Amino acid sequence: MRLRCGPPPTLLESGGRLRPGRESYNPPGADACKEAPVTIMKAVSLVALLLVVAISALAMLLALHVMALPAGLQPVAGPLQLSAAALGLAIIALVAVAALQRGPTSVQAPVAEAVRPAPPEPATATKQADAEIVAFLGLLQAKGRLVDFLMDNINAYNDAQVGAAARVVHAGCRAVLDEHFQIVPIRTEKEQSRIEVPTGYAADEYRLLGKLTGQPPFTGALVHHGWRTDVVKLPAILRGPADRLPAIAPAEVELK
């Protein structure tokens, strides 16, 4: 397999990695794949947060809908505040994850080293993983203006303006999800219906809440159906800048 970049040497030759099986396109030098699980986890947590953001934005739109009712019909506790709060929380969480991104990687690195021989170029590999996360954020920005949405001061605008912007974010980010993942609910039953949790369930797929007693299999009300993806098909990032992470979005300059 020979797949080349342009003239200068590439990051990829040394730090390329392979995503598990599903990708039809493999970047060159893809035999070392030690960072893969971390990157996937990061990508998935980003997606999860993104979904929360999307849901909150949607909830907000719904709320806007309610507010459009004649004054006498307005509910007392505005759902708008609630969803704004949810959106705020989501933003905080996203920022937290962004800030913590380096955290888990550096914490896990020594553990991993104890298990296997020292990876050849850990610095480069980490950098490649980080570059891919930044590039994914770049995708959400390019298609769905997510970074613009989150970095703007939301308090300065009214709900109609926020609602209009949310539509841009929703349409674009949804297109990114549809293109690069295959997102499906973990459980297909209706929420609030009673379901049985499989014995020996995967801990990342189920979270049991409330009163836990007795023997598995457990049964209970499905509060949230969960989400998972079987496919991650992100573009390969070839040849990033050598001494920094790639830009999330370029500065645009129009020439006349």
Next chain:
Amino acid sequence: MTARFSLGIDLGTSNSAIAVSDLDSDQTRVIDVAQIVGVNQIGTRQTLASALYLPHPDEFPGGLATPWADPGEAGFVGQFARDHGALVPDRLVTSAKSWLSHPHIDARQPLLPWGSEIETKLSPFDCSRRYLTHLRQAFLQAERDQGRERDLADGQIVLTVPASFDEVARSLTAEAARAAGLGDVVLLEEPQAAFYAWTAQTGRAWHDLVSPGDIILVCDIGGGTADFSLIAVTDRQGTLELERISVGEHILLGGDNMDLALAYTVQSRLEDAGKPLDSWQFLSLVHAASRAKITLFEDASLSSAPIAIPSRGSSLFASTIATELDRATLDQVVLDGFLARTGLEDLPQEGRRGGLQEFGLPYASDPVISKHLARFLTRSLQNVRASEALSALVGDRANGAALMPTAVLFNGGVFKAEPVRARVLDLLASWNSGQPIRELLGAEPDLAVARGAAIYGRHRATGTGMRIKAGAARSYYVGLESAGLAVPGMKPKVKALCVVPQGMQEGSELLIEGRDFGLVTGRPAEFRFFSSAIRSGDTPGLILPDAERELEETSLLEIEIPALDDMPAGQVVPVRIDAAVTELGVLELWMKHVNSDRRWKIEFQVRTE
């Protein structure tokens, strides 16, 4: 050569795709195409955007990462070329394929991007070669990644062209494929490919879904072009036989026109409301309107779909414009605008021609697809009536005002929307005195052509499976200057000699007997070349009195014969015309010396000016 696989290539006007069929299994797979999707980003897509971006020499300092070693050709192809080029239109080449079939340009001249003044331009031929080169590399790379090292010499390669392409555009396409390293490819008409895909998708059941006497309309509307064909089903000793009996004209009208029309409608409303859009916002409006269209067409319960248009700056909240597309507007613009319920006698309007026109692609001047379809069905009847064999084939159906199909197969992205299919079916039924026309349910209208091409390649390589009888889609003629007295103010009429009859089969050759022509030796000689898609009855050797009135001029033919040893330059030698359609479906014309075995091939030359 024993082929081990068959590769189908759909070189589309706006998107291209490839599919491969292994001959030792019965699987046909669409191959994802690796392409540049962003600065330093390579991704795969089911289709390759047929767009080529020619960067400024100082744009992208350090160069862009490419999916494979680049031989150093100018520009790049694919998704990023289209996305980025949309904002730098001077440097973006699109619709190269339509330029390849342009009747008045030389496709080998560096003309694209059209009307732009950038330092290096490319010819329509080179652009097609670049797309095909990209597809070839993407195929080899994708197979290599799966552990298969493919040799193209082991493959049957089928490249699709619009049925409306004339011989010049076909041979340019075949030559572009050779120049792209694909070797000698077999050409297949896109509507036929869509039909092969449909038969493969339905399996054996297709035999039950059509029956002798059926006439199937393949209605293929892509992003930028509409292409129609009719296929007749007959019974020959108990087996179904299919024959392509008519092809349409090259119509530059498609789904992109619909999206643009929607965007213009929404834009003018916004302007009335005091919200003007800049060109960047207009582009995002086109995308948003297209999404809203899909939403409304997919969910009949919605009465409107929201549209939000962001501004260019980083503040999303301050300047996003919110509006909506309502169903009445959608129906009015797309269904009633492009697929109006017009009568069968209502044919496309020729646009009023101003004295001076801007030269460009010959876009359809009438946007109503219904009228183009009516014209196609009317012309098809004319074509069928011109030949006894075809008249016998369609029987009673030749009696109406147009040749009405009994079933329709839709292809192209536009027909993903059920209401659009329903409207066309409605329209056809209204032309068929209320009798409904069946729909043959296809799948994956974006990928069916590539898939069908691979399946046809399999049938061809293995000698099994159904083949549509097709042959030459048009009849071809060489112009003869008539010898006559010169009359001031009267241009002498050009006669036309039929050299290739419609339906002439692949791998056949015919000599026009009993008629010798004088050919000048020692200096170049030029011939005018004409064609027609509606004269199925013309036989080789037939002479039409007025070529310009009855036929379409296709190109110039050129031949230069060195002076024969024993004759002075300028000597006229007697020749006969010999026409062949090669196994690959390419038309060849030869001049055969009457008194010796010598013969000379005539090359298709530049388009007429």
